[in-house]
Amino acid sequence: MDIKTVMVVGAGQMGSGIAQVCAAAGYKVYLNDLADELVEKGFKIIEQNLNRQVTKGRMTEIEKENVMENLYSSTDVIDANNVDIIIEAATENMGIKKEIFSKLDEIAPQHAILASNTSSLPITEIAAATNRPERVIGMHFMNPVPVMRLVEIIRGLATDDEVYEVVEAMAKALGKVPVEVNDFPGFVSNRVLMPMINEAIFTLYEGVATKEAIDEVMKLGMNHPMGPLTLADVIGLDTCLYIMETLHDGFGDDKYRPCPLLRKYVKAGRLGKKTGRGIYEYG
Numbered sequence: 296m297d298i299k300t301v302m303v304v305g306a307g308q309m310g311s312g313i314a315q316v317c318a319a320a321g322y323k324v325y326l327n328d329l330a331d332e333l334v335e336k337g338f339k340i341i342e343q344n345l346n347r348q349v350t351k352g353r354m355t356e357i358e359k360e361n362v363m364e365n366l367y368s369s370t371d372v373i374d375a376n377n378v379d380i381i382i383e384a385a386t387e388n389m390g391i392k393k394e395i396f397s398k399l400d401e402i403a404p405q406h407a408i409l410a411s412n413t414s415s416l417p418i419t420e421i422a423a424a425t426n427r428p429e430r431v432i433g434m435h436f437m438n439p440v441p442v443m444r445l446v447e448i449i450r451g452l453a454t455d456d457e458v459y460e461v462v463e464a465m466a467k468a469l470g471k472v473p474v475e476v477n478d479f480p481g482f483v484s485n486r487v488l489m490p491m492i493n494e495a496i497f498t499l500y501e502g503v504a505t506k507e508a509i510d511e512v513m514k515l516g517m518n519h520p521m522g523p524l525t526l527a528d529v530i531g532l533d534t535c536l537y538i539m540e541t542l543h544d545g546f547g548d549d550k551y552r553p554c555p556l557l558r559k560y561v562k563a564g565r566l567g568k569k570t571g572r573g574i575y576e577y578g
């Protein structure tokens with residue numbers, strides 16, 4: 296199966312990043328969201344990223360235009376009726392995802408692959424909302440998508456080997472490194488990352504050290520590019536809490552209990568960089 300046309304559902308930070316790398320690799324990409332303003336916002340993020348490449352001399356203005364020309368704005372999922380793969384990057388909520396997948400299943404051509412960029416929700420359960428569970432798969436990109444090399448590819452219970460192989464080849468064509476993972480809560484990435492972030496928030500909550508000190512320990516001591524508290528603000532504290540809850544529900548083990556301070560910040564609307572305030576404050 297040859298992938299030529301892609302739809303990305305959700306034009307936020309992740310969806311726009313995925314659309315950008317797909318368009319840069321030469322695929323025709325529909326960037327879809329519920330309203331024009333949301334899609335426009337996604338296009339702006341992409342244009343800013345590409346402008347930075349042009350300024351740095353890594354891309355010419357013509358190359359940038361070529362990437363932009365591969366991108367099509369979509370506010371109607373009916374556009375999925377002639378694509379080869381749909382990558383869903385909408386809100387992390389099982390109800391919403393099931394609704395999207397069931398609708399896409401009705402519209403998309405029979406051969407089309409339905410992929411989800413979910414960071415922790417079970418692919419098998421999302422697949423069960425469709426009549427083609429064998430063509431449903433997880434394609435988990437990392438933030439920021441244009442920079443991070445990993446794509447975690449998650450096999451649902453029914454995922455076809457052929458579908459896995461097509462998605463693996465596509466990830467490589469995007470310049471990414473695919474890693475195969477089975478469907479368990481949090482997969483590998485967030486099962487390992489989130490408890491570390493949660494524990495960093497516990498050390499802050501218990502007064503073990505200041506936020507700056509905790510981040511400094513992990514940056515200088517473990518060579519992490521950013522400290523876990525800074526990273527939590529980048530990912531979004533609401534997303535971190537949601538993933539911890541998914542792990543806690545999925546495994547039922549106390550070691551995944553979200554830190555009360557994380558809950559408190561989310562309840563206060565301190566969601567991280569995107570709201571100007573999370574664990575840190577942003578100018």
Ligand code: CAA
Pocket residue numbers: 344347351413414436437438439440441442443484485488520521526530534
């Ligand atoms: N979008 C596009 N490009 C970006 C970017 C963004 N949001 N942020 C930074 N960049 C680019 C910069 O333009 C720069 O590009 P060049 O090298 O081409 O000049 C490059 O990234 C490095 O940026 P900086 O020099 O400004 O800063 P840095 O050295 O601190 O690197 C970083 C930034 C790559 C984000 C680095 O800090 C990092 O790797 N942080 C950790 C990121 C991480 O862990 N991501 C995974 C999060 S978990 C996840 O995504 C899964 C989930 O489900 C929650």
